[in-house]
Amino acid sequence: MALVAAGILLVAAHPALTRTPPARSARPAAPRAAVRVARAAALDPAGFWNSATVYFLLTDRFLDGDTTNDHALGRAQDGAPYRSFLGGDLAGLLRKIEAGYFDSLGVSAIWMTPFVEQIHGSVDEGTGRTYGYHGYWTRDWTAVDPALGTLDELRAVVDAAHRRGIRVLMDAVINHTGPVTPQDPVWPRDWVRTRPRCTYRGYSTTVDCTLVENLPDVLTDGDAPVELPPALVEKWRAEGRLDREVAELDTFFRRAGYPRAPRYYLIKWLTDWVRELGFDGYRLDTAKHFGETVSAEIKREADRAFADWKRAHPAQVLDSLPFYMVGEVFGWAPGAGRAYDFGDRSVDFFSFGYDGLINFGFKSEAHGSLDSLFTRYSATLHGGALNGVAILNYVSSHDDGGPYDQERRDPLGAGTRLLLAPGGAQIYYGDELARPLRVEGAVGDANLRSPMNWADLERGGRTAEILAHWRKLGRFRREHPAVGAGEHRTIQAQPLVFSRALETGGRVDRVVVALDQPAGAKVIPVGGVFADGTRLVDAYSLERGSVERGAVALTTPFPVVLLSERR
Numbered sequence: 303m304a305l306v307a308a309g310i311l312l313v314a315a316h317p318a319l320t321r322t323p324p325a326r327s328a329r330p331a332a333p334r335a336a337v338r339v340a341r342a343a344a345l346d347p348a349g350f351w352n353s354a355t356v357y358f359l360l361t362d363r364f365l366d367g368d369t370t371n372d373h374a375l376g377r378a379q380d381g382a383p384y385r386s387f388l389g390g391d392l393a394g395l396l397r398k399i400e401a402g403y404f405d406s407l408g409v410s411a412i413w414m415t416p417f418v419e420q421i422h423g424s425v426d427e428g429t430g431r432t433y434g435y436h437g438y439w440t441r442d443w444t445a446v447d448p449a450l451g452t453l454d455e456l457r458a459v460v461d462a463a464h465r466r467g468i469r470v471l472m473d474a475v476i477n478h479t480g481p482v483t484p485q486d487p488v489w490p491r492d493w494v495r496t497r498p499r500c501t502y503r504g505y506s507t508t509v510d511c512t513l514v515e516n517l518p519d520v521l522t523d524g525d526a527p528v529e530l531p532p533a534l535v536e537k538w539r540a541e542g543r544l545d546r547e548v549a550e551l552d553t554f555f556r557r558a559g560y561p562r563a564p565r566y567y568l569i570k571w572l573t574d575w576v577r578e579l580g581f582d583g584y585r586l587d588t589a590k591h592f593g594e595t596v597s598a599e600i601k602r603e604a605d606r607a608f609a610d611w612k613r614a615h616p617a618q619v620l621d622s623l624p625f626y627m628v629g630e631v632f633g634w635a636p637g638a639g640r641a642y643d644f645g646d647r648s649v650d651f652f653s654f655g656y657d658g659l660i661n662f663g664f665k666s667e668a669h670g671s672l673d674s675l676f677t678r679y680s681a682t683l684h685g686g687a688l689n690g691v692a693i694l695n696y697v698s699s700h701d702d703g704g705p706y707d708q709e710r711r712d713p714l715g716a717g718t719r720l721l722l723a724p725g726g727a728q729i730y731y732g733d734e735l736a737r738p739l740r741v742e743g744a745v746g747d748a749n750l751r752s753p754m755n756w757a758d759l760e761r762g763g764r765t766a767e768i769l770a771h772w773r774k775l776g777r778f779r780r781e782h783p784a785v786g787a788g789e790h791r792t793i794q795a796q797p798l799v800f801s802r803a804l805e806t807g808g809r810v811d812r813v814v815v816a817l818d819q820p821a822g823a824k825v826i827p828v829g830g831v832f833a834d835g836t837r838l839v840d841a842y843s844l845e846r847g848s849v850e851r852g853a854v855a856l857t858t859p860f861p862v863v864l865l866s867e868r869r
């Protein structure tokens with residue numbers, strides 16, 4: 303929340319990436335073995351996540367798989383347009399996982415909005431009556447919101463994704479509780495501050511304050527012990543689980559030795575989901591609004607929880623990739639290097655538990671020259687300021703009022719830019735179907751959160767063509783980790799032809815991509831990446847060709863060519 307401001311196991315398990323550094327550049331061609339996947343090899347987290355495609359969805363807006371939970375907790379659909387719970391749920395998400403929707407897009411990980419129990423009431427922050435359909439207004443960190451489904455359904459989602467080699471990222475909120483409403487009492491004064499409001503002029507006015515009016519800020523900085531909030535005690539007693547929750551907390555504090563300060567309760571509750579269900583990582587919400595040392599603590603406990611889950615579920619462990627943490631440092635972009643500048647203080651979040659950060663610059667930078675953008679990103683990720691860490695690019699998101707293409711004028715170009723850029727790619731649900739980002743009646747961020755336009759896809763036509771484009775690119779990314787994690791080299795500037803190469807345990811994954819090509823016959827220079835005589839396949843058209851005199855001639859109706867060695 304930012305108020306301000308593998309694949310299928312047998313055939314497409316994610317290519318293993320070892321710690322071997324990527325090739326500095328494409329080498330002169332020589333006979334070489336086909337790049338094949340070895341799941342068991344040690345994985346380099348930055349390489350994995352820079353090559354990953356993360357699918358981000360608002361569970362409430364994705365698919366309604368069970369209409370019986372649509373009015374859970376007595377919440378009415380009486381909010382402002384697109385500001386009530388609208389029915390989407392875990393059952394719907396499960397259905398799409400099992401239908402292979404994510405596999406067909408080459409998705410490596412699903413990031414769903416927070417599933418924990420939200421405030422029961424609603425508030426108006428100036429954009430109309432709003433419910434916690436988005437998941438960022440927690441009431442109870444230990445329960446699944448019944449509008450989204452049950453604990454069993456959540457477990458089924460994670461298990462089903464894992465069976466397909468798809469990881470699941472939990473969206474974790476520690477900065478604030480939900481707003482106060484007539485049905486949702488404020489947490490005790492030793493748990494939260496309710497003022498001042500952040501003014502975002504420096505570090506303290508970004509951290510030690512409430513993001514907006516009536517969004518209590520958890521006291522994540524102090525070490526003073528606090529008791530459980532009475533409202534939670536009453537709730538858990540009514541649910542018959544008070545004794546168990548209290549005993550678990552006692553065990554946690556005894557083992558860890560932490561003071562009973564608010565943040566450690568939250569860390570216990572957040573990491574329990576990892577320990578119980580096997581989430582593969584966190585997307586940490588509002589990362590710049592609580593002290594960075596807190597994220598390091600979260601990571602330490604999450605690592606422990608993930609190891610516990612793996613020990614208890616050996617048959618479900620995908621591989622040795624460690625727990626992943628990607629942060630929402632709103633406004634950070636790779637051009638800034640590792641640090642985020644608060645004005646009066648600069649913080650290197652990568653040094654505090656984050657393996658990756660969301661890239662808030664891509665959606666603007668993608669309007670410029672792709673040659674320049676790709677070259678710049680590759681240079682910073684390979685030997686530059688961001689060597690060894692991950693970035694997550696996006697063209698639209700739930701919070702970004704200035705997406706790459708709000709009118710969806712160029713959904714194919716958006717896919718090309720996002721899925722071929724160096725770094726991780728975040729597909730925001732519906733990017734691949736040109737889901738409208740401006741909807742009748744919606745105000746502010748509600749425009750970005752319209753229900754998934756499955757009906758457009760069922761009608762076929764243009765929407766199906768757009769999806770086909772995203773699928774080809776997404777599967778190419780999954781098949782070739784060099785696309786996101788390899789080193790970029792421009793072969794020809796106009797029209798753009800480039801290569802990516804990634805060395806993994808002595809083997810090299812190489813691709814050549816050509817954009818803006820004419821329909822019909824085309825000749826693609828491969829710049830010595832592939833030797834003369836090498837047999838290539840274009841993953842976009844499935845046309846085949848061989849390299850002759852440093853180029854391959856193809857006839858395809860498409861402007862995009864995605865070349866790799868034929869196996």
Ligand SMILES: [Ca+2]
Pocket residue numbers: 366367368369370371372389390391449
């Ligand atoms: Ca439902």
Ligand SMILES: [Ca+2]
Pocket residue numbers: 477508509510511519520591592
């Ligand atoms: Ca804060």
